[in-house]
Amino acid sequence: MQDNAILDTLRAVMRRCTTQDIDWDAVTLETEIQSLGIDSLAVLDLIYEIQQEFDTEIEAERFVGVKTVADVAALLEQRGV
Amino acid sequence: MVWLKHSLEYAGAVCALAIIDRLPLMRAEALARRLARAWFRVAGTRRRIAVDNILAARITADPAEANRIARKSFEHFGVVLVESLKSGAIFDEHNWRDKVDLDLAPQTAALLEEPERGLILVSAHFGSWELAAQLLSYFKPVVGITRRMNNPLADTLVQRRKPRNRFTLTPKHDADIGRLLGILRRGDILAMMVDQRAPARGMSVPFFGRPASTYVSAALLHLVTGTPICFGYCVRLAPFRYRIVAHPPLVYAPSGNKEQDIRMILCEINRHIEAVVRAYPEQYLWAHRRWR
Numbered sequence: 001m002q003d004n005a006i007l008d009t010l011r012a013v014m015r016r017c018t019t020q021d022i023d024w025d026a027v028t029l030e031t032e033i034q035s036l037g038i039d040s041l042a043v044l045d046l047i048y049e050i051q052q053e054f055d056t057e058i059e060a061e062r063f064v065g066v067k068t069v070a071d072v073a074a075l076l077e078q079r080g081v
Numbered sequence: 082m083v084w085l086k087h088s089l090e091y092a093g094a095v096c097a098l099a100i101i102d103r104l105p106l107m108r109a110e111a112l113a114r115r116l117a118r119a120w121f122r123v124a125g126t127r128r129r130i131a132v133d134n135i136l137a138a139r140i141t142a143d144p145a146e147a148n149r150i151a152r153k154s155f156e157h158f159g160v161v162l163v164e165s166l167k168s169g170a171i172f173d174e175h176n177w178r179d180k181v182d183l184d185l186a187p188q189t190a191a192l193l194e195e196p197e198r199g200l201i202l203v204s205a206h207f208g209s210w211e212l213a214a215q216l217l218s219y220f221k222p223v224v225g226i227t228r229r230m231n232n233p234l235a236d237t238l239v240q241r242r243k244p245r246n247r248f249t250l251t252p253k254h255d256a257d258i259g260r261l262l263g264i265l266r267r268g269d270i271l272a273m274m275v276d277q278r279a280p281a282r283g284m285s286v287p288f289f290g291r292p293a294s295t296y297v298s299a300a301l302l303h304l305v306t307g308t309p310i311c312f313g314y315c316v317r318l319a320p321f322r323y324r325i326v327a328h329p330p331l332v333y334a335p336s337g338n339k340e341q342d343i344r345m346i347l348c349e350i351n352r353h354i355e356a357v358v359r360a361y362p363e364q365y366l367w368a369h370r371r372w373r
Contacts, residue, residue, distance in 0.1 A: 016339075040257035041282070044301040045339070051305060052337045060305045061266060064259035 003029070006073050006081070013053050014038060014069075017045040029070035046072075054081050091234035098242065101163055106171075109163045110320060117159030121152050124368075131155070131367035138289035138355075140362045153363035157317070161209045164321060168212055169245055171321050177216055180321055186329035189311050193220040193327075199265030201310040202327075203299050205276035205354045206366035211248075213315030213325050214272050218247035222269040228253050261298075265308045273299045275347070276354055278371050284340070286347045289355055291372050300346035304335045310346070312353040316361055328353060 011024045020037030027036065038046055047060050050072070056079045066072055101109045121128055131151035132144065141147050164171075172180065185193070192200050202223075204210050214223045227250045230236040240250060251260060264271045275296050276288075283294030303310040309330035316324045333346055358365045 040259075041298060043258045044298065044305055047305040048301060048335060048339050052335060052339075060258075061262045064262060 003073070006076060007069065009053065010069055010072060013049045014046065016049055017042055027069065029068065029073060031069050032067055033069060033072065034067070050076070054079070056081060087232040087234050090232050091238065094235055094238055098166065098238075101166055106163070106167055106320065109167065110160050113159035113163045114156045117155040118152065120159075121155040127368040128155075130370055134367045134369075134371060135362065137291060137372065138358075140359065150362050151367055154365060154367050157364050158366060161212070161317065164209065164317075165211045165215075166242065168215060168321075172216065174219055177219060180323070181216060182318075182324040184324055184326045186311075186327055188329050189309075189313075189327040192309055192311075192330065193217070193270075195268070196221060197268045199268050199306075199308045200270045200330075201265070201299055201302055201308055202270050202272045203275045203310060203312050203350055204272065204314055205358070206274060206369070207276075207354070207357060208315040208361070208364045209317050209323060210274070210315060212323065213313070214248045215245045216315075216323075216325065217270060218245075220270075222247040222249070222267070223272050224248075224264045224269055225250050225272040226253050226274075227251070261302065262306065265302070265306060271302070275299055275350055276371070277369055278373055284343055284347060286344055286351060288351050288371060293351075293371055295347050295351070297343050297347070299350075300333075300343045301339075303331070303346065304333065304339075304342055312350055314357050316357075317364060326357075 007027075007029060011027055014027070014033065014036055015022070015024060018037035022036055033043075033046070043063055043066070044060075047058075047063050050056070051058060054076060056076070058075055058079055062075055063072075066075070100112070104112065128151060131154060132147045135141065135147040135150050136144065140150060189200075192198050202217075204213070211225075214225055217223050225248065229252050230239060261271060273296070277296075279294045279296040282297065284297050285292040286295050287293070288295070299310060302308065309332070311327055311330045313325065313327035316326070318324055331346060331349060333342060336342055
């Protein structure tokens with residue numbers, strides 16, 4: 001999947017994991033996911049959504065230490081998405 | 082002023098613990114019952130919450146009976162506190178099974194015996210949950226998630242006194258996802274109490290027929306890790322006699338509808354809690370604003 005396509009999909013996924021009012025067009029690969037209101041516990045929501053959206057079995061532990069949208073995209077890339 | 086209040090509470094707690102430590106068990110329990118009855122009389126707000134909750138949950142429709150159950154509940158938790166504090170002198174690795182009836186579903190028993198397999202154990206403020214965690218840690222380490230007390234001095238005291246055997250605590254606000262996943266990866270038991278009001282991020286699900294904001298973390302952890310999630314509880318039968326019950330693991334595969342998946346798990350857990358609370362209403366912590 002192209003970077004832009006992944007970014008668009010991740011924006012849609014992350015939108016479902018936060019209650020904060022975010023300017024999603026301004027979200028880039030460099031954006032820290034914590035700044036989107038996705039804190040350490042909301043990461044569980046993100047993991048669920050990503051596992052379902054991309055139909056991939058990324059182990060939940062792989063998300064530990066993930067800081068930016070690019071980190072999430074890299075995990076997906078490693079999975080061949 | 083807050084400092085003074087906290088210091089006085091701390092001093093009171095230290096004195097109470099010193100007395101409990103020195104008294105023989107039965108006298109300590111008798112003292113705990115008397116103090117709990119006195120607390121029940123003076124703690125008007127908590128007493129009213131407890132009685133109102135018992136009536137709202139339709140445990141009984143009779144206010145006098147609700148009052149009796151609430152008083153017994155206060156006494157129960159006084160006694161449980163004493164037994165929890167004294168358990169180190171009563172139980173050891175070799176004798177604990179003589180004093181405890183274990184009623185474990187075979188699949189859950191197998192998980193407890195298997196060192197590599199983690200388990201999410203969900204329970205309620207019922208019976209003697211802390212003692213159950215201490216005893217289950219003879220199988221494998223148990224990590225309980227706990228809320229910090231408002232009084233930091235008392236919190237330090239509690240954190241120092243509660244853990245026994247391989248039972249440890251991790252504060253809820255420090256419970257980052259990496260730590261929780263690490264507990265499960267090690268094959269330990271992650272113990273979570275799911276019957277208190279979730280102030281934020283809770284999901285509203287029925288509890289005794291009324292919508293109650295409920296913590297979702299246990300259900301989400303199960304859905305994203307596939308780690309078995311199981312409901313268990315510990316009934317107090319007599320002084321230092323207990324029955325620990327563990328249900329078969331719940332198995333839910335993610336469907337893609339997160340809210341629905343979580344709701345199904347939480348509803349099932351709440352149904353289990355309701356059943357055991359209806360069977361032993363005096364052993365449930367009613368003095369909590371569950372439906373606020």
